Amino acid sequence: xxxxxxxxxxxxxxxxxxxxxxxxxxxxxxxxxxxxxxxxxxxxxxxxxxxxxxxxxxxxxxxxxxxxxxxxxxxxxxxxxxxxxxxxxxxxxxxxxxxxxxxxxxxxxxxxxxxxxxxxxxxxxxxxxxxxxxxxxxxxxxxxxxxxxxxxxxxxxxxxxxxxxxxxxxxxxxxxxxxxxxxxxxxxxxxxxxxxxxxxxxxxxxxxxxxxxxxxxxxxxxxxxxxxxxxxxxxxxxxxxxxxxxxxxxxxxxxxx
Numbered sequence: 269x270x271x272x273x274x275x276x277x278x279x280x281x282x283x284x285x286x287x288x289x290x291x292x293x294x295x296x297x298x299x300x301x302x303x304x305x306x307x308x309x310x311x312x313x314x315x316x317x318x319x320x321x322x323x324x325x326x327x328x329x330x331x332x333x334x335x336x337x338x339x340x341x342x343x344x345x346x347x348x349x350x351x352x353x354x355x356x357x358x359x360x361x362x363x364x365x366x367x368x369x370x371x372x373x374x375x376x377x378x379x380x381x382x383x384x385x386x387x388x389x390x391x392x393x394x395x396x397x398x399x400x401x402x403x404x405x406x407x408x409x410x411x412x413x414x415x416x417x418x419x420x421x422x423x424x425x426x427x428x429x430x431x432x433x434x435x436x437x438x439x440x441x442x443x444x445x446x447x448x449x450x451x452x453x454x455x456x457x458x459x460x461x462x463x464x465x466x467x468x469x470x471x472x473x474x475x476x477x478x479x480x481x482x483x484x485x486x487x488x489x490x491x492x493x494x495x496x497x498x499x500x501x502x503x504x505x506x507x508x509x510x511x512x513x514x515x516x517x518x519x520x521x522x523x524x525x
Contacts, residue, residue: 309479320490326436332403342407364468387413398437419453440491473503
């Protein structure tokens with residue numbers, strides 16, 4: 269009897285600690301984002317790091333509930349529309365400034381704007397549905413559409429995506445992508461180095477201005493992202509930490525940070 273009681277106590281203690289960690293995680297993320305917004309970069313990095321160290325992903329099942337079958341199919345279609353135009357963009361690889369590239373970007377933006385309207389309508393009616401309701405692909409559509417939306421939409425949905433992460437509907441690396449995407453657009457230093465851009469003059473790829481380079485790979489590992497050397501291979505770009513740090517001030521000046 270004593271053994272059973274002790275075992276039950278241990279289980280409840282673990283559950284309680286995990287719940288406390290996730291609650292603390294959410295609070296730390298809000299603090300980190302506020303500090304980041306105010307450009308208190310060192311403090312923001314510390315809070316983000318602390319938050320993701322204690323994040324406990326909830327265990328959830330994957331599958332489509334009968335009542336969401338048609339909606340899951342619709343979400344999968346939205347996800348495919350989002351990805352197909354981007355796959356075409358990458359495959360064509362038109363040079364910056366070319367009419368073909370501009371036309372493709374315009375088409376991408378048109379599709380993105382349509383997808384945002386569709387996703388907002390679904391969220392307004394059903395909330396952010398997880399993979400336990402609309403399946404793996406259906407759930408992915410929510411994040412990808414917001415990630416590719418305009419800056420105002422991204423900022424307005426930030427708390428909702430944070431809540432989705434808290435519930436296990438969004439992955440830590442996706443949250444990192446959103447944080448970096450918003451930061452890039454608002455000319456703040458990135459935290460996870462996930463935004464790679466192409467120079468209009470040289471056509472070379474470069475990592476957008478990022479803070480705390482020495483601990484970048486360790487921070488990326490916390491959210492499930494690969495080291496920068498591996499990440500940049502798909503851009504045929506090498507990663508030189510010291511060179512990046514030496515050129516950062518010049519890059520920021522060029523981009524008018």
